[in-house]
Amino acid sequence: MTTTMFNERLDQLPAYPFPRLAALLDGIKPGQSPLVMSIGEPQHEPPAMITEAMVKHASLWHKYPPGSGTPELRDAIKNWLDRRYNLPTDMINRDDHVLPVAGTREALYLIATTVIPQDQPGPKPKVLLPNPFYQVYCGAAVLNDAEMVPLAAGPETNFLPDLDQIDTETLDACRLFFLCSPANPQGAIASRDYLERIIGLARKHDFVLAMDECYADIYDKKAPVGALEICAAQGGNMDNVLVFHSLSKRSSAPGLRSGFVAGDAKIVKRFTALRSYCSATIPMPVMAASTALWNDDAHAEENRDLYRAKIDIAEDVFGNRFGFYRPPGGFFLWLDVGDDEAATKKIWKEAGVKVIPGSYLSITDANGNNPGKQFIRIALVHDLETTRDGLTRIAKALES
Numbered sequence: 001m002t003t004t005m006f007n008e009r010l011d012q013l014p015a016y017p018f019p020r021l022a023a024l025l026d027g028i029k030p031g032q033s034p035l036v037m038s039i040g041e042p043q044h045e046p047p048a049m050i051t052e053a054m055v056k057h058a059s060l061w062h063k064y065p066p067g068s069g070t071p072e073l074r075d076a077i078k079n080w081l082d083r084r085y086n087l088p089t090d091m092i093n094r095d096d097h098v099l100p101v102a103g104t105r106e107a108l109y110l111i112a113t114t115v116i117p118q119d120q121p122g123p124k125p126k127v128l129l130p131n132p133f134y135q136v137y138c139g140a141a142v143l144n145d146a147e148m149v150p151l152a153a154g155p156e157t158n159f160l161p162d163l164d165q166i167d168t169e170t171l172d173a174c175r176l177f178f179l180c181s182p183a184n185p186q187g188a189i190a191s192r193d194y195l196e197r198i199i200g201l202a203r204k205h206d207f208v209l210a211m212d213e214c215y216a217d218i219y220d221k222k223a224p225v226g227a228l229e230i231c232a233a234q235g236g237n238m239d240n241v242l243v244f245h246s247l248s249k250r251s252s253a254p255g256l257r258s259g260f261v262a263g264d265a266k267i268v269k270r271f272t273a274l275r276s277y278c279s280a281t282i283p284m285p286v287m288a289a290s291t292a293l294w295n296d297d298a299h300a301e302e303n304r305d306l307y308r309a310k311i312d313i314a315e316d317v318f319g320n321r322f323g324f325y326r327p328p329g330g331f332f333l334w335l336d337v338g339d340d341e342a343a344t345k346k347i348w349k350e351a352g353v354k355v356i357p358g359s360y361l362s363i364t365d366a367n368g369n370n371p372g373k374q375f376i377r378i379a380l381v382h383d384l385e386t387t388r389d390g391l392t393r394i395a396k397a398l399e400s
């Protein structure tokens, strides 16, 4: 028998997209001054209220923060959810349904540890996720010893998994289903009807629906419907549903590490119990800043307008070339370039712009299909001028 000092499940994970990109571009000299448009890290000026609140609450650095957040923060989150999704005020109770987390990345990972049954006889439980996907979903599935089931989300299904294509056996074995709306990378928004159907499936087959709604406040025309809105229309029943939200994109503050989870009280309770054993809590001054941010919608609106202006620029630059469409939500372009790696190298070599190949954000499924391989993702995270410059350079490289 061989033994190892390591958790060998780590070796089953695909390489993370950014080191893969670095390896792909290694040795290629950028033809112009380098510009990074591969990573979804908002570069907009973060609201001044962050610093103001942190300075005002600087005396609290000496405190261990409560794991489930301050009542003020949970109140601010509850009130934001009520405003944003027009929820009845008696639906969300700040103490039972809301859990602040140190960024949604950790929460998306830990929800798997919270809900995936361990050491059960029979086949492994399944975790369903869209393909392409935010990489943490895959880590959450594999490291919790579940079977990951990627569901193609290409143009033929409006960039969302086709719920009719999932067989009953798979749904019965599913314990956790990740869905992202607005979707990273394609920007697709799940309709009310789609959400009603997936929530219905979660209850019928008894799995947890983890709705990643991190981009909920960044949209082009219509505010994306949220899973809790569907629950509200069902008399406030939040069974099997959890939503994940973040200040990283809404408030251009990825460095704050602040987000929350909300929904089914039974899951929130178990999640809170798990987190007291392992999670980073949000420092008190950061909680004060987060409270101010969730209480304010004006900065989020300004932020959204800025992204919309960049989508206008992208439309102006690409028109109907490279499969360009205005992403309904989020801040990524998902361009059809034929060969994703070849295009990524060419854009770096000729334009000096770093983008990411679509196949690095997706995996090859059991049918040998990788739904990302003809696409590149471009993050519109810079100011207007830089964005126009970057996109113009990309278009020129792709055309040549």
Ligand SMILES: Cc1ncc(COP(=O)(O)O)c(C=O)c1O
Binding pocket: 040, 102, 103, 104, 105, 106, 108, 134, 180, 184, 212, 214, 245, 246, 247, 248, 254, 257, 258, 259
């Ligand atoms: C779809 C999606 N979910 C979750 C996250 C994690 O966000 P954070 O941990 O900053 O809240 C990201 C960040 O890029 C994302 O794109």
